[in-house]
Amino acid sequence: MDHIKIFSPATVANVSCGYDVLGFCLDSVGDEMIIHKISEKGVKISKIDGYDLPYEIEKNVAGVSALAMYEALQPDCGFDIEIYKKIKPGSGIGSSSASAAGSVFGMNELLGRPLNKTELTKYALKGEALASQCEHADNLAPAIFGGFTLVRSVDPIDVLQLPTLGDLFATLIHPQIEIKTSESRAILPKNVALKDAITQWSNVGSLVHALHTNDYDILSKSLNDTIAEPHRKQLIPHFDSLKGEVIKAGALGCGISGSGPSIFALSHGEKMAKEVEKTMQNVYSKTEIPFYTFISKVNSQGIKIL
């Protein structure tokens, strides 16, 4: 095998109650990448389609992660990466993570899988760090492991792969406004009320329980965020009214995807996810803000070979 084409999915980090630790993987939106094994040593990017991103390896998240893995493994070959970028950078659905994870996943396949998923996450983290100025894996882990993940630690990497409910669908809306991850992090207080933190860990525990017991009702009750959402929602116009309508329409829960501006909802079944999408469109159509929406099954596999 001298080249491989892969789909590296968008992801939703935090999942309301799980700030900095939980995430899940989407299926209908993701970057495509073609990675070639070449005789010339080193890593290069020969094509970037879709968005204007740097070709210099050290400035490109897919390049940085690829280089970190390449230097560690020192294989007897080189790699040429083509990136067909479909996830808009800065949308809050793990655009940089998809790129960072895709290159190392593809190279690992071409080398005969010397690395496991935890090791891939370690190198992908180097690319993610370039994009977000800190090493966090709550988007990387679901992209690489699939389904729902809980990141226990990034140093060393410790990811728990959680089960996924069989009929769980996500609806996403991306209001076309810019929120910098750094701004979205800075808006959070360094200290939080103990009573709010207790509610949060109660919800994380019950969300994990819901995933293991296939319980949509408990999942729904767990999808609340007492920590980040109350601060971050002010960065997203019409968040409260959209969330209110989405819950009224029948979604299990609704929250900010990662650090925003995208908003996610989870629904039991595809039909409800489509209802929720219509609701989101109705709310945002009345505003001046451009947006797009999509629905996706939760992807239990993660990155796929096409």
Add this chain to the structure above:
Amino acid sequence: MDHIKIFSPATVANVSCGYDVLGFCLDSVGDEMIIHKISEKGVKISKIDGYDLPYEIEKNVAGVSALAMYEALQPDCGFDIEIYKKIKPGSGIGSSSASAAGSVFGMNELLGRPLNKTELTKYALKGEALASQCEHADNLAPAIFGGFTLVRSVDPIDVLQLPTLGDLFATLIHPQIEIKTSESRAILPKNVALKDAITQWSNVGSLVHALHTNDYDILSKSLNDTIAEPHRKQLIPHFDSLKGEVIKAGALGCGISGSGPSIFALSHGEKMAKEVEKTMQNVYSKTEIPFYTFISKVNSQGIKIL
């Protein structure tokens, strides 16, 4: 059936990472109670053995919970309660919860089980509130439901029953010092660092995952408390050295039971739990503080009919 004899178990609240929400049920230590259905209306306590506790219904936790349930159901009979108190009040292993839960459980059995476990918890909470000046259910829930529990909410009562690992044993040491629950609560800050809270909810999530996947290794990694233990341990002499030795001996984890002063450890298998008990005895024998220790399987049933 005109009377019933029950065993109402001791419990461990918080379980390191789950302050205010997690708890598990013990099997070898608990109160015994005999409850008689009598023709004379009302609730009375006719015998208290073991510790000097009030016979007045309104001042006794078992009486208060019994009365709350009695007034709600208004049955065509009365109840006479005998309490054989084996759990020392103030030891931190759910002494008041065992009494509060036992009376309502026994009455419910004698009435043909009109109430479910959630409803029993609601009335038991009234007794617990008398003892601790606040309605918390992290000891009541494991006593009534058995195994591990996660209390999502007390108003309304919302308890998740979590699975238990098959071969999980607890070792307890009760240093004979007095810590008031109010003092132990007052020592906690009203605000906590976000980064510590994140670690805590990561651990709660992974502990629930460990219980569902029967994974002793992940359970062990989850048994850490970044919130309460750093403050409360100063109330318990020799806590750090005892915990250090217990972990070195092979326990999965070790922490403060509820608000203390009892300390619990969890171990894989009875043999290790006994090793851990010896270790605890060795550490505390070198001090001037009287203590007792015991081991117990995790009780997946909760209150039992004898």
